[in-house]
Amino acid sequence: MTVPIIHHPAFDANFDAHHRFPMSKFTRLAEILREDGVVGPAGYHVPAPALPGWLRLAHDPRYVDQVLFEAVPPDMEKAIGFRVDERVAMRSRCATGGTVLAARLALAEGLACNTAGGSHHAHRSGGAGFSVFNDVAVAASVLLADGDVEQILVVDCDVHQGDGTARIFAVEPRVFTLSIHAERNYPADKAQSDLDVGLPDATGDKDYLEALAGALDRAHAVARPELVFYNAGVDPHRDDRLGRLSLSDEGIAERDRRVIGFFRDRGVAVAAVIGGGYSRDIEALARRHSILHRVAKEFG
Structure with missing residues (x-):
């Protein structure tokens, strides 16, 4: 089996190279996966932009309309970290559509990225925090609304707590949220996930992987999911500009291998997203993100 990989050119909203959000990493990541033969002969699965009705399952309709009609208030654009113009709105819709497609392909094939x-x-x-639409929350809501699954687990290994996801599903018993993050990192005002694992600064590979193993056991025992959304952020890496942890390339790869392997060994479908990663060195950053897709290929 070739693991399905999703990409759309609109994932890159073509920010200025000096912007603090490294937008060009999406284009370079797609190029690297092609160059290195990680993508199968058929190429990428191309998603359609998320429908407004999908977005409204996880977000207030007023906010959805503000994004779609380029009317996001300045104070919220400041909180997001960039102006929400037509390109950003389309990028956010396509990225969300990509996560919906990844989830559906994962249910069919077992794993998709x-x-x-x-x-x-x-x-x-x-x-x-550089987030316009919560793609995982939208995708989970779509699948639940369509009756495709009854129990979902979100495994969020981005270095920052998955606060938005936790808040959206705070009273939704069909979605269990697990966040493994740097305790002293953004956001300052933490949400309450169903299971939070806050790690101290400079946590390295060994301690991280030990914490991960225990968290996966606990989350799986309670959630009993049919589908896992895996946020494989690379910002726990020791060289990340916005991280506070100290994982190596090998540690990131082993983290991905253990998360995917844990659930595939149990017959649970996994839809993976790339999450955060911040560096001025786009080549190094894109290659770091490609670790997820290379590890996923091992399970094909």
């Missing part, structure tokens, strides 16, 4: 996604700071009434 997006080359974007993981915008986990977006909450029901707005965006924050």
Whole structure:
């Protein structure tokens, strides 16, 4: 089996190279996966932009309309970290559509990976922290509404807590949220996930993987999911500009291998998104993100 990989050119909204959000990493990641033969001969699965009705399942309709009609208030754009113009709105819709497609392909094939996604700071009434729409929350809501699954687990290994996702599903018993993050990192005002594992600064590979193993056991025992959304953020890496942890390339790869392997060994479908990663060195950053897709290929 070739693991399905999702990509859309609109994932890159063509920010200025000096912007603090490394937008060009999405284009370079897709190029690397092609160059290195990680993508199968058929190429990428191309998603359609998320429908407004999908977005409204996880977000306030007023906020959805503000994004779609380029009317996001300046204070919220400041919280997001960039202006929400037509390109950003389309990028956010396509990334969300990509996560919906990854989830559906994962249910069919067992495992699928997006080359974007993981915008986990977006909450029901707005965006924050480089997140416009919460793609995982939207995708989970779509699948539940369509009756495709009854129990979902979100495994969020981005270095920042998945606060938006936790808040959106705070009273939804069909979605269990697990966040493994740097305790002292953004956001300052933490949400309450169903299971939070806050790690101290400079946590390295060994301690991280030990914490991960225990968290996966606990989350799986309670959630008993049919589908896992895995946020494979690479910002726990020791060289990440916004991280506070100290994982190596090998540690990131082993983390991905253990998360995917844990659930595939149990017959649970996994839809993976790339999550956060921040560096001025786009080549190094894109290659770091490609670890997810290379590890996923091992399970094909």
